[in-house]
Amino acid sequence: MSETIGFIGLGNMGRPMAINLLKAGYNLQVYNRDESKTQDLVEAGARRGARPRDVVNHGSIVITMLANDEALEAVTLGNDGLLAHLGPGGIHLSMSTVSPAMARKMQQLHEQQDCAYVAAPVFGRPEAAAARQLWIAVAGKPEGKQRVRRILDTLGQGQFDFGEEAANANVVKISGNFMLAAAMEAMGEAFTLGEKNGIERSKMYELFTQTLFACPAYQSYGKRIAEKNFEPVGFTMQLALKDVNLVLDAAKEVQSPMPFASHLSNRLLSGLARGRADRDWSELSRGILDDAGIE
Amino acid sequence: MSETIGFIGLGNMGRPMAINLLKAGYNLQVYNRDESKTQDLVEAGARRGARPRDVVNHGSIVITMLANDEALEAVTLGNDGLLAHLGPGGIHLSMSTVSPAMARKMQQLHEQQDCAYVAAPVFGRPEAAAARQLWIAVAGKPEGKQRVRRILDTLGQGQFDFGEEAANANVVKISGNFMLAAAMEAMGEAFTLGEKNGIERSKMYELFTQTLFACPAYQSYGKRIAEKNFEPVGFTMQLALKDVNLVLDAAKEVQSPMPFASHLSNRLLSGLARGRADRDWSELSRGILDDAGIE
Amino acid sequence: MSETIGFIGLGNMGRPMAINLLKAGYNLQVYNRDESKTQDLVEAGARRGARPRDVVNHGSIVITMLANDEALEAVTLGNDGLLAHLGPGGIHLSMSTVSPAMARKMQQLHEQQDCAYVAAPVFGRPEAAAARQLWIAVAGKPEGKQRVRRILDTLGQGQFDFGEEAANANVVKISGNFMLAAAMEAMGEAFTLGEKNGIERSKMYELFTQTLFACPAYQSYGKRIAEKNFEPVGFTMQLALKDVNLVLDAAKEVQSPMPFASHLSNRLLSGLARGRADRDWSELSRGILDDAGIE
Amino acid sequence: MSETIGFIGLGNMGRPMAINLLKAGYNLQVYNRDESKTQDLVEAGARRGARPRDVVNHGSIVITMLANDEALEAVTLGNDGLLAHLGPGGIHLSMSTVSPAMARKMQQLHEQQDCAYVAAPVFGRPEAAAARQLWIAVAGKPEGKQRVRRILDTLGQGQFDFGEEAANANVVKISGNFMLAAAMEAMGEAFTLGEKNGIERSKMYELFTQTLFACPAYQSYGKRIAEKNFEPVGFTMQLALKDVNLVLDAAKEVQSPMPFASHLSNRLLSGLARGRADRDWSELSRGILDDAGIE
Known part of the structure; x- marks a missing residue:
């Protein structure tokens, strides 16, 4: 249970999800554009990063929960972005509601870096997130999905698998x-x-x-x-x-x-x-x- | 339980409903345009009428379960129709899916004869009718609804009351x-x-x-x-x-x-x-x- | 030019059309439900009838220009209606915008009486009617259409023939x-x-x-x-x-x-x-x- | 009449328009991605450029007639693009059907370079273009529109002015x-x-x-x-x-x-x-x- 996970995006949905991961014993490294929103998570034991790249460990798992395509691109790409620091074997567990086209592009970019991109958008309001009652649609390469299964079990009440094309979950x-x-x-x-x-x-x-x-x-x-x-x-x-x-x-x-x-x-x-x-x-x-x- | 009820319309829906009434101990008088469809009901104890009017007792209850507005008019109006023979205190329990306009017209015609017209269309397929699992929307004057309550309990699993305007149930x-x-x-x-x-x-x-x-x-x-x-x-x-x-x-x-x-x-x-x-x-x-x- | 025509319906459209017929030398017998609207036409030489039947001569032409299906039925059918008095060889030139279904029914009823029913609805506002600039869609049996051609030439600037089914003009x-x-x-x-x-x-x-x-x-x-x-x-x-x-x-x-x-x-x-x-x-x-x- | 104009885009529409300009006495410098389509224009007196920038003279007029937003961006921006070489006082007369958003962006980019961007999309098929019977919607800054007026008169049968926002013509x-x-x-x-x-x-x-x-x-x-x-x-x-x-x-x-x-x-x-x-x-x-x- 001492696995360390990055978590990016602490809005209405992301915050209760991150808290549930902490409660379940995961070590969390969190990033949010508006840093003030990370305060209570830090008090609960999370480590704060100043840039997306700072919460990513080589070969590990990073979760994003963001508002839209633009926000996902902003934390993923570029020098400060998570992708450049995820490294071979790393997994980006993308739980935001983004466009299928963006998911397709992301999956390709990640695979070029030998990373996995697993799309796992959720159904449920913030209350459901807090109560671990989200329903989750998952898609991506099998190894990636295998490695995030326990995390998704922690966050929701059920997963539905839509194959290898990440975009399909979206x-x-x-x-x-x-x-x-x-x-x-x-x-x-x-x-x-x-x-x-x-x-x-x-x-x-x-x-x-x-x-x-x-x-x-x-x-x-x-x-x-x-x-x-x-x-x-x-x-x-x-x-x-x-x-x-x-x-x-x-x-x-x-x-x-x-x-x-x-x-x-x-x-x-x-x-x-x-x-x-x-x-x-x-x-x-x-x-x-x-x-x-x-x- | 020895109450005698008229039942008009023995199609896919009407037939299992009529059978459930017989099973529950009601005496049934049945009419169907195609008389051959009444055979097994007669064998099960129902009395057959040759015209709609023949299954109606003065001041009693008659149920109709028909395909559309035209069929409802055909069995209700005219010399052979049920309305002329229903008499004061009689109740027409109309369970067909007809137009609100027709229900409005029917309610008016019945009230002019001191009869009650209770609309009680149902949700459910023939299997649900057979299993007494219909859901029923009821509307009409209170006295009428009161008198058909037990019948509707026999036919379905629940009733929802939509007030005094029969048309509203439709x-x-x-x-x-x-x-x-x-x-x-x-x-x-x-x-x-x-x-x-x-x-x-x-x-x-x-x-x-x-x-x-x-x-x-x-x-x-x-x-x-x-x-x-x-x-x-x-x-x-x-x-x-x-x-x-x-x-x-x-x-x-x-x-x-x-x-x-x-x-x-x-x-x-x-x-x-x-x-x-x-x-x-x-x-x-x-x-x-x-x-x-x-x- | 001394032909006598019946004209029923003197609303915004009918009135200028009737006036144009008078100007062209036709003898007109007019009926309108609201009799006050016939006054100026009478002063211009038309004869007024108290009932639709009164403006119809055996075997002649009667024009109707009415608001809808109901009005057309009201002046056509029944004992006071035009159809019972039109007689064999008579022609009902129906210029109202009515439903194709009504036109179909009317054509059938007229043909049972050896009368012709010619549908000739018009395109144009009251100003166009006054200026004889209506466009007219015509349909009905050839003999009927033949006999009304000159009248339609008087009323509009062009006719388009849509065959024998009166309903098609509608x-x-x-x-x-x-x-x-x-x-x-x-x-x-x-x-x-x-x-x-x-x-x-x-x-x-x-x-x-x-x-x-x-x-x-x-x-x-x-x-x-x-x-x-x-x-x-x-x-x-x-x-x-x-x-x-x-x-x-x-x-x-x-x-x-x-x-x-x-x-x-x-x-x-x-x-x-x-x-x-x-x-x-x-x-x-x-x-x-x-x-x-x-x- | 010896003014020299650049013309980019010699498709079904652009080609007859360019020919009409030549006929009217303008000197033309033409560019087309598929160079083979420039052959007959060269024979008719036009000069061919190898890149968009090659057909643009400092401070002069360049016309574009292209398939979509992407094509317009491709010939306008970048080192080989027309914009970098148009210079203060130059006018880009953009006659393609592009998105208002693209027109807005283009107008801004041109004005930053002290160039004018005049949108002038056309109504009409290739035959109308050949016959100089296009209808043209024009929008952009007054000076720019003033300078292209005669060219548009040569290309079409009428212009309609939609103000200073180029996007509005689109x-x-x-x-x-x-x-x-x-x-x-x-x-x-x-x-x-x-x-x-x-x-x-x-x-x-x-x-x-x-x-x-x-x-x-x-x-x-x-x-x-x-x-x-x-x-x-x-x-x-x-x-x-x-x-x-x-x-x-x-x-x-x-x-x-x-x-x-x-x-x-x-x-x-x-x-x-x-x-x-x-x-x-x-x-x-x-x-x-x-x-x-x-x-």
Whole structure:
């Protein structure tokens, strides 16, 4: 249990994950662009690095949990980046939601250095991260996946393997976000139809989420949509739009038309145009109310 | 338990429901347009009527389980219809998936005769009907609902009350079918994006239906969509299109735009145009494969 | 020129058409539900009838110009209706925008009475009707069309023949309204994209309507959309929605998916939901501004 | 007339434009990546350069007519690029269809060098270029536009000025292509609805393009769509998809939802998925036929 791991990215998701690793007995070396966020981890026993390269040991494992493609490139490439210091046998366990294209590029760059790039994006909000209840999609070369298995067991409640192409784990991750947004739109349309007929939205919510749609996606987001109460903000409309657009970009690459995804892109874009960029993505359903002339 | 009930409509759904009522000790009087389908019920103890009116006792309960608006009108109105013979205090328990407009009209006609019209459309396939596992949306005047409660307990595993307007139960029912179709489209788009990236559709299915979407709607229809195996036919594309169009009609009445429903209407219509009217509605996902150039 | 014609329906369109027939020397017998609207025509020489049947001579021609299917049925069928009094050899020249299904039914009913039903819906606003500049789509049996040719020459600037099925002229007519609405949506989206980039909408309008789209549809509606000035009201959003829904109904009948028409149906429905039912249909483009967060 | 101009990009469009400039008396220095395409221009009096920089004179005008953003960057930037050699007072007249974002970047880079960047994308096919019948959208700083006015008069039949932001001319250009594609989709849906009703597509085409839509866009593309004859290829589906995606990218930047553009993106993407990348973009209407089950 005395293995030393690098951990880069201590945001809403990364922080609870890092804490769980410490608790499980791993030695952690952490880096965050905004250094102030590393304070409590250092107090809990982690070592802080000033640059990404400082938390990477030759041939060891480094985990990244970042906001987007640009952030991943920033900590990985260049002289201060992790890749130049990871060395043969090293593993970059990339858990961020990035584009499949970026994952593809990263995997190639790492393999040129005899490193492994394992994509392992997660499903779950910060609370799930803290409770070690994330679901994880994993993809990459077998040896790499083998070496990170125990770490992923520490972080989540289950792993699903999508083969050797790292990018595929990211395709699955953004597909999941697309499916969530589609479920929200469907509920929003149905509940609004009900409301206009004089039916309480919450009554419809109850029926559907106790029967056909008795699952976390519908139960958690449906409650917000039924009650038109989108607080607190978990995942913003702006980030949701980013992910739906990643889906559309990926769809373009492989020539796979996705009309629901296109609709959701417009729906979210309209939300941004109306000043809702920082609101919870479940508030995309307010667009349906706008269309229906409901305040 | 010696109460006598009329039961009209012995199709795939009505037949197992009628059998469950007999088993529970109710006396049944049954009518079906195609009389041959009443044979085994008669053998099991039901009395057969030659016309709808023949299975109705003054002031009692009559259940209808029919294919559409037209069939409901045909057995209800006119000289041979059930309504003219139901009498004050009688209850028409209408469990078919009909349009909200028809339910509204029916409720009015029944109340003019001092009868009650209780709408109680169901969620579930024939197997669920046989296993008394239907979910039921109920709406109508309180006295009526009170009197049919025990019957509905016999037929299903749970009831959800949507108030006094019978039509509202039908709004909920068709909204549910809309949400199911939307879930199928979303899965179809996501799995096809995956397939085009070289990901096994079934792997995506597994992740999603064990985690975020671990519920009957996704598990049952998702399996078909993942495997591209749409046999056996449970509910046809033609009937699904009918229901989605009922949703759009209801949406028009109350001025509630529903872009996902519109898309699904076109998707299903295209299925019909390609000769798939009698295929299972989950095969709407074949339209996505067509669009993506996959055989 | 002393031929006597019946004329039913003296609204915004019918009135100028009837006046043109009088000016051309036809004897007119007119009926309108609201009799006050017949006053000036009577002063100009027309004879007024109290019921539709009163303006029909055995074996002659009667023209109808009405708001919708219901109005056409009301003046045609029943004891006071025109059909019972038209007699063998009579011709019903139906110039209203009605559904293809209604035209089909009407043609059949007329032929059972040895009458001809000629569908001749028109393109053009009231000003065009007054100026005899309507464009007319004609369909029906050859003898009927032959006998109304001179009348149609009096009313419009050109006829286009769509064969023997009367309904087909109506398919063409509603298709035209669909194409107009689609052009408006396209301009609305393009001009709003321009506006958000700081481009004057009217500058874009100028380029497009002087070059690629130098035609009446784009020039007349485009001006309104560019200037966001939708006055005066020519054709209401409510009527436009009716016509787009006729298109979708016709599309359903022949299994022809029409995604643009579906979108326009939602766009117009949203307009109605926001209280714009009586506004000009070009104001459907305000929906795009709403989506884009522009007041 | 002895002014010397650089001209880069001698494809289907650039070649006839360059020839027209020679004919008008300009001295031309030409560059093309594939040098063989410069042969006949050299024979007609042009001087050939081996690198983009070789055709640029200090303080003079250089015209580019290229396929996309990447090609424009390739000839403009770097040591061999035109920008480093254009010098103060020089003008880059950029007539390609590129993204507004690229135009914005280019304008900035040029102004940092005291050069002018004038965007002047064109509407028209190669035949129109040869016949000097292009329509041109122009944007950039006034001095620059002033100096290229006579050149543009030589190349086209009309100019429309969109202000000082070069990118705006490109917004207008790609909006035009979007509007053309939307017109094609609308015609395709309408003609197919007609066909399924037994109406000849060409009859509908005749009515619409002689009346409401009597303009080049509908007349030229409508004929192909009516006749389902998409030969010869003018502008490919692949390039059309590129342009529609430029529209969607621009729409994203300014938060302007464009549902018709999204639909067209999917329609064209499906065309590519079915092997039609190199077919004429009017063949996007075959997607409607596919949806409608017509071979």
